[in-house]
Amino acid sequence: MxxxxxxxxxxxxxxxxxxxxxxxxxxxxxxxxxxxxxxxxxxxxxxxxxxxxxxxxxxxxxxxxxxxxxxxxxxxxxxxxxxxxxxxxxxxxxxxxxxxxxxxxxxxxxxxxxxxxxxxxxxxxxxxxxxxxxxxxxxxxxxxxERVVMMLATDELRVALVTTHLPLSEVPRAITPERLTQVTRILNQDLKRFFGVQQPRILVAGLNPHAGEGGHLGREELDIIEPTLESLRGEGMTLTGPLPADTLFTPHWLDNADVALAMYHDQGLPVLKFQGFGRAVNITLGLxxxxxxxxxxxxxxxxxxxxxxxxxxxxxxxxxxxxxxxxxxxx
Structure with missing residues (x-):
């Protein structure tokens, strides 16, 4: 070889x-x-x-x-x-x-x-x-x-997306247990396969402000995201969340994680591109x-x-x- x-x-x-x-x-x-x-x-x-x-x-x-x-x-x-x-x-x-x-x-x-x-x-x-x-x-x-995952990465930060190029009005309907399960499994598998991360530590953002604030700002976290993550934890994955996106991208969380999983394009990528535009890489996982x-x-x-x-x-x-x-x- x-x-x-x-x-x-x-x-x-x-x-x-x-x-x-x-x-x-x-x-x-x-x-x-x-x-x-x-x-x-x-x-x-x-x-x-x-x-x-x-x-x-x-x-x-x-x-x-x-x-x-x-x-x-x-x-x-x-x-x-x-x-x-x-x-x-x-x-x-x-x-x-x-x-x-x-x-x-x-x-x-x-x-x-x-x-x-x-x-x-x-x-x-x-x-x-x-x-x-x-x-x-x-x-x-x-x-x-059937499914691929878009992940952008710099040397310091990786951000993957559950949904990509969708109008914002269509995002909530696209956050389904099936999609979230597929994306998270691909992300977990390919961090091992392509990056040598033995036990990926994945931070998962909520969809709504304050991750729904107990259902007062939206129920997607309670009805879809958290039950799906709990099921995936049963497969041995290390998943933290759903977390409010406005605090997820802080050293408190990122210093102990391998990747952040955002629910939609402009939830995660502005942070990454501000941090490293011009030296970031777009990676297609699941291929x-x-x-x-x-x-x-x-x-x-x-x-x-x-x-x-x-x-x-x-x-x-x-x-x-x-x-x-x-x-x-x-x-």
Missing amino acids: TTTVTLALTPGEPAGIGPELCLQLAAEQRSAGLVAVASKPLLEARNRLLGLGITLQDWMPGTAAETAPGKLSVYHVDGLATTEAGKLDPANSAYVLDTLTVATRGCMEGLFDGMVTAPVHKGVINDAGIEFSGHTEFLQAMCGV PIVRTSVDHGTALDLAGTGRADVGSLRQAVRVGEHMTRCQKGLN
């Missing part, structure tokens, strides 16, 4: 900062082999535009990926229509999804140990007439799993493969300027490598 981890790297939206972040990362020292699953002409064009001087080398399945600074292996994907930085083109949408498909299949077939994704632009993909709600749902469908991503968008206004910060992509690669090594027992 090789001790070098090989990660597929998808640059995302061609008009955004993803292609140049991949090139900037290739200039750095790294221990993982990176294979850009992308249009080689796109990377060549951005390489010339920014004068980065990266050597792009064709990669064939079964060969070693480049790890040397200044070099990047490329698994070419056809279908790119235009390469202009900062200018969206719906004609590129099928190509973007093809890169994700190639990378995902490569992971499932063992060509890659995991995949790291730069940001896509959901709006332009939908403008092309292709129904697309995001990386997470796309990978869930490709891998054929049979390793997948990490950046914590930011396509930043069309920065594309082609050379001013984009590679920090989140660097961290996504580092975490993807760590997850792979844990899964394979290489750490």
Whole structure:
């Protein structure tokens, strides 16, 4: 078994900062082999535009990926229509999804140990007439799993979500015993599998202010969350909560926990992004493969300027490598 981890790297939206972040990362020292699953002409064009001087080398399945600074292996994907930085083109949408498909299949077939994704632009993909709600749902469908969990992480804090991209008005109906059970089991299992946490300590937020205050500010905690957590404790999980979200994210609780589980997107992620925006990683749990991503968008206004910060992509690669090594027992 090789001790070098090989990660597929998808640059995302061609008009955004993803292609140049991949090139900037290739200039750095790294221990993982990176294979850009992308249009080689796109990377060549951005390489010339920014004068980065990266050597792009064709990669064939079964060969070693480049790890040397200044070099990047490329698994070419056809279908790119235009390469202009900062200018969206719906004609590129099928190509973007093809890169994700190639990378995902490569992971499932063992060509890659995991995949790291730069940001896509959901709006332009939908403008092309292709129904697309995001990386997470796309990978869930490709891998054929019933439930996935979004977790964002910095070196100091992990936050997972019970619900993700839902209108706030729909969140209470989505907090069901079944969903909460599935999400918590995946979170507990994958902290062990991918992060080496032997007995995960999970803080669980309530849905309502003051965690419902004994039913006076909502009954979801009494009727759904607490009974579900008690049942899961019977499976041996270490769960604390439901806790008021306004005090959960304090050292008193976080210093003795491995992850916080928030009920909805804007309950937990503002705290994490305030604490570590630009060096946080978006991780999809519940998949049979390793997948990490950046914590930011396509930043069309920065594309082609050379001013984009590679920090989140660097961290996504580092975490993807760590997850792979844990899964394979290489750490």
